Amino acid sequence: xxxxxxxxxxxxxxxxxxxVDHLNEEVLNPSLQELVKTPFFRYFKVKLWCDCPxxxxxxxxxxxxxxxxECPESEFPESFKKxxxxxxxxxxxxxxxxQAAVDRTLDSKVFRGWxxxxxxxxxxxxxxxxxxxxxxxxxxxxxxxGYTGPSARRIWDAVYSENCPKYPSQGLCQEKKILYKLISGxxxxxxxxxxxxxxxxxxxxxxxxxxxxxYDRVLKYPDRVSNLYFTFLFVxxxxxxxxxxxxxAEYDTGNHNEDLKTHSLIKQLLYDPKLQTACPIPxxxxxxxxxxxxxxxxxxxxxxxxxxxxxxxxxxxxxCRLWGKLQVLGLGTALKILFSVDGQENxxxxxxxxxxxxxxxLNRLSESVKFVHEVGPAADxxxxxx
Ligand code: FAD
Numbered sequence: 001x002x003x004x005x006x007x008x009x010x011x012x013x014x015x016x017x018x019x020v021d022h023l024n025e026e027v028l029n030p031s032l033q034e035l036v037k038t039p040f041f042r043y044f045k046v047k048l049w050c051d052c053p054x055x056x057x058x059x060x061x062x063x064x065x066x067x068x069x070e071c072p073e074s075e076f077p078e079s080f081k082k083x084x085x086x087x088x089x090x091x092x093x094x095x096x097x098x099q100a101a102v103d104r105t106l107d108s109k110v111f112r113g114w115x116x117x118x119x120x121x122x123x124x125x126x127x128x129x130x131x132x133x134x135x136x137x138x139x140x141x142x143x144x145x146g147y148t149g150p151s152a153r154r155i156w157d158a159v160y161s162e163n164c165p166k167y168p169s170q171g172l173c174q175e176k177k178i179l180y181k182l183i184s185g186x187x188x189x190x191x192x193x194x195x196x197x198x199x200x201x202x203x204x205x206x207x208x209x210x211x212x213x214x215y216d217r218v219l220k221y222p223d224r225v226s227n228l229y230f231t232f233l234f235v236x237x238x239x240x241x242x243x244x245x246x247x248x249a250e251y252d253t254g255n256h257n258e259d260l261k262t263h264s265l266i267k268q269l270l271y272d273p274k275l276q277t278a279c280p281i282p283x284x285x286x287x288x289x290x291x292x293x294x295x296x297x298x299x300x301x302x303x304x305x306x307x308x309x310x311x312x313x314x315x316x317x318x319x320c321r322l323w324g325k326l327q328v329l330g331l332g333t334a335l336k337i338l339f340s341v342d343g344q345e346n347x348x349x350x351x352x353x354x355x356x357x358x359x360x361x362l363n364r365l366s367e368s369v370k371f372v373h374e375v376g377p378a379a380d381x382x383x384x385x386x
Contacts, residue, residue, distance in 0.1 A: 015279040032363040039253040052314035076134040077253035111248035115349035122309040122332035143197030147317035185231025189368040191217040211379040232365040233282035238334035330361025
């Protein structure tokens with residue numbers, strides 16, 4: 001490995017590159033890799049066939065690898081099919097009951113069952129049951145699919161030009177800059193996954209790493225690498241902020257041993273002492289949306305993010321759409337945790353699918369950061385030697 005190219009603080013964050021790489025490799029990546037394989041986190045509920053609200057679909061995917069294999073009814077957990085165990089109304093009733101008074105800890109519990117509350121940042125909601133299916137994410141890895149050309153390009157163009165134009169050096173306010181950086185960081189991560197698992201030779205079906213591609217699309221541009229680290233820390237902050245809620249949540253899939261393991265992995269990840277000492281607040285959201293125009297600005301950016309979420313239905317490649325929808329829902333969940341909780345204790349409510357998206361997104365970003373750290377110097381020196 002060469003000398004680290006990125007050093008100092010990650011822009012707009014509270015941790016430096018070295019600490020992030022170290023924490024990721026020691027703590028976060030190993031736990032996340034395990035977590036996303038558990039039955040709770042590997043099934044994602046998604047509506048794959050929606051009309052694109054902006055232009056007719058041109059289904060521009062070339063390879064068989066574009067398609068998603070959906071789970072048969074019998075595969076995903078029984079508990080996912082059942083309606084939520086109790087509603088907020090039940091809880092209101094419970095409060096007056098003598099049993100509720102006995103266990104005082106009930107009052108301090110932040111988790112009150114998976115919610116059905118809409119996420120104001122996205123258009124995708126788990127409760128929208130029409131034509132939704134479950135997908136085993138482990139069987140549908142995010143990688144090269146052959147989806148390129150004008151169809152893919154116009155989605156990214158629409159995402160950037162209509163919703164978060166690149167900030168002219170100091171021109172934009174902090175909040176708009178953050179939206180841009182989140183999208184750019186996600187874009188870097190998608191490109192890195194394409195490069196990490198690429199079809200090198202179609203004739204022999206040889207898959208492997210494409211270092212030229214990662215260099216040309218990401219490493220050549222320091223801001224794209226910086227935005228990837230930023231997005232990783234932003235999502236990590238959301239996860240740690242929601243720690244109490246996530247710790248108390250039910251990871252029930254009917255498989256007792258697996259569910260215990262899921263819960264213990266979650267705890268291990270959220271309360272790791274190394275994470276708590278080295279990078280306790282990965283991103284500081286406290287100073288955003290301040291001033292008179294704060295609420296109006298928040299509504300505007302929320303609408304822009306919802307547009308980005310709607311654009312995911314226009315992706316003409318099923319597997320890219322799956323991961324696009326999942327990761328945008330994951331970002332929307334992070335935004336909801338950081339910015340849409342009214343400050344009162346216990347007011348956070350998350351849908352099961354939001355938490356699945358959030359943790360899978362964090363894992364994808366963690367993989368990308370690891371890949372850049374491990375392969376980046378080699379790719380840089382190969383390409384710079386040319
Ligand atoms: P693109 O990646 O399409 O980039 C377009 C333009 O955006 C670039 O020319 C550049 O100006 C700008 N840009 C690029 N990266 C950044 C960045 N990090 N920050 C800021 N600006 C940037 N293809 C797959 O093979 N597998 C997938 O799983 C997959 N998932 C996708 C998910 C989504 C949501 C979308 C929209 C596309 C997906 N694609 C996927 C397609 C893939 O992202 C590329 O669009 C495609 O490979 C063509 O790449 P390109 O070289 O034209 O540049």
